[in-house]
Amino acid sequence: MHGWETRMRLKHYLDQGVSKAELSRRFGVSERTIYYWIAKGQLDRDLVAGGTRYASRPRANHKLDPYKAIINTRLEEFPRLSALRLFDEVREAGYTGAYGRVRDYVHEVRPRDPVEPAVRFETPPGRQGQVDFGTFTLPWGRQHALLVVLGHSRLLWLRFYRRQTMAVLIDGLERAFTRFGGVPQELLFDQMRSVVLSDDRIGGGELVLNGEFLRFAAHWGFMPRSCRPYRAQTKGKVERPIRYLRESFFYGRTFASDADLNEQATRWLEGTANVRRHGTTGERPVDRFERAERDALGPLAGRPYRRLGATQAAAPAPRPRPAVEVQQRALADYAEAVR
Known part of the structure; x- marks a missing residue:
């Protein structure tokens, strides 16, 4: 229903010579309705009366x-x-x-529980990194961007993969640690299937992490943590970069292949994402990293992690050759045999 104020503005613009078609688009009122108001004199009556008064509808009784x-x-x-x-x-x-x-x-x-406000907290240098996947669709199929962001400096690392597997996660984290030159004390994940087997903390139960990933974490010297279910706002430092990646890097670009996608992503990290002035810290992530966080990271592992059962297979042993016994006979014996 269109109120008195709308009709009065229509009346004003009609008097100014604005077309009915333009007023229909501007106010969302059909041209038929405008013609009807004019024909019935509704606009003039509203102007004199100063607005239409509507009586409140009496409340209906219900069985409930x-x-x-x-x-x-x-x-x-x-x-x-x-x-x-x-x-x-x-x-x-x-x-x-x-x-x-x-x-x-x-x-x-129904009484509603008060909404718990999300408290923004800043982590000390070297304390925490946050990890997540973001899925992107390309002409040749889906690609999954693995993002790792350091909590203090907001320094970002990313790489695109075709799958979200344990092998991909391990490869990506080892590449990220190498790029950072060290390892944060803990990594925070959001219910990632490669990391979390089950999480019943809301019901008073326990968080169960993947044993293979726990061995990987021990090898590199960090503590894996997982956000509580439905509390992903505690991992906002990596959720926002995923949106930033979509808008600043992915949207409007063309890519020729998986390799080209990752090459362009690396140039974007070095030329845009890590050298812009961050809206929260007020510093460029690369400057904040070099000033305060690089030296606070833990040492790199001496070698890449080797998964259980992933050792190199030994070359098959050569099959033994059967022994051949050669009998020596006099030439006279052979001559006798061919007669």
């Missing part, structure tokens, strides 16, 4: 009204009772209406 107190009392004591459970209870008390009415009322009055 006598039973709302039951719902309110039950929700005050047990806030997580389902709408279906409450529907059964008020139906036993005599309610004859539909379930939808109960469901809508429960949604309206």
